[in-house]
Amino acid sequence: MTAARPALLTCSGVSKHFGALAAVNNLSFELAEGEVLGIGGPNGAGKTTLFDVISGLNSATGGTVTFAGRDITELPPEAVCHLGIARTFQLNACFDSLSVRDNVRVAAYFGRENRRFSGLSVGAEVEAYASEALATVGLTGKDDRTAGALPVLDRKLLMLAGALATRPRLLLLDEPVGGLSPKETDQIMTVVRTIAASGVTIILIEHVMRFLVQLSTRVMIMHHGERIYEGSPRGLMLDRTVIDVYLGEGASQRLGKLMGERA
Template sequence: MTATGKPLLSCLRVSKHFGALAAVNDLSFDVAEGEVLGIGGPNGAGKTTLFDMISGLSPATSGEVLFDGRDITRLPPEAICHAGIARTFQLNASFESLSVRDNVRVAAYFGRDNRRFAGLSIGRQAESHAEEALAAVGLTGKDDAPAATLPVLDRKLLMLAGALATRPRLLLMDEPVGGLSPKETDHFMTVVTRIAASGITIILIEHVMRFLVQLSSRVLIMHHGERIYEGAPRGLISDRTVIDVYLGEGASQRLGKLMTEGR
């Protein structure tokens, strides 16, 4: 909850229709300040569409999205970013010809203020926020490298640094460790753990279940645009619906072993 006792984010009966298809159907949930909410589910469950609605890329057909009590349902993406919600994407998004540092500078400069006319310099404050973001993800020593030359892990960290440079209160991460090796996933998990410990609220979508359950304080599983589970990560391994439509028996058993060993 925020200082006023309200959830930081509330999705109230949100739906998104594409013609006759309901990609998200009458979904409601709250996210408390400082929480890490993990969202899982099969491909096509509506997870990324939900992020598109929250971040303004594709507004809800019906329902409301409230951020710190403010209705942001129909705001454009840049206004939502300026309000304090940042997002990373499944595919790496960067300015390939710019350096690592300049990519993060752009995010720091434009990500929290409405700048109709760009200035002649970035400014001390934006420079400071860029420095902090690079340090937070461990890219400080690679700041002069062109973004196009980075390996996959560093590209993902760069996208995360750009999001952090906007000084968000809420960070949305869409499949942040997709395509990473187990060792790289562990490294990324360490970075995200530090970010969560700093007080930034996080909602993450992920198919790598060990990443999802080890980071999340609460899990929401979607299927066909609807919630089929919401609760503690441990409850996933015994929920029959989740096992049948998503995890399967083998994955459920492996996940149970992982959570038992992680005690």
């Protein structure tokens, strides 16, 4: 499926093999600027591996990844980040011994350019980016807390703030609400909606399907490294292959009810 608007990101025949295992197998899709693409699928479907390829953490073994008209297939992760792609991870990655603000300062300082000779101070511009990112995720007032002492929700928000501080055009969110309560999930949902409304394009991976379908403008379901569905969130609940492979009848009915209440 091709996005209606000009593509910000294009994956063309992307594959990633680990020996004989095809974690991602000849996958092609386009993402228009301003979209929110939700990716779901069983464990081992290749979702996080796809993120690793897009973000440069693992090079593709086949195909090409193009961002804003530039081939980024072989670029290292720091170069991909500097071009405007940021990501979060399933595990809450941060510098545990640093404060909340210092974590975000690091991202803002190094996130858009190489720093051969780091200065003694980060500067007003970096402080402004850090403050804006903290405010967006709701961590203002927790600046001086040690990151390692934060509860799970705040650690997830901190990782998201660090990604935002790099000023991305494309944000990759890998299971942003995994392990959270329904109330905490709703809080993250509000933050992601705010980010999307600001113009940042988003791809999110999530097993919590109500989060996925309520936020996404388009959904892709993967299985064994391949796409088995791509289309509207509403159509997801009617697709027989998705129901049999991933959702099951019960989840499909619950999501159908949720989408009906949303209409």
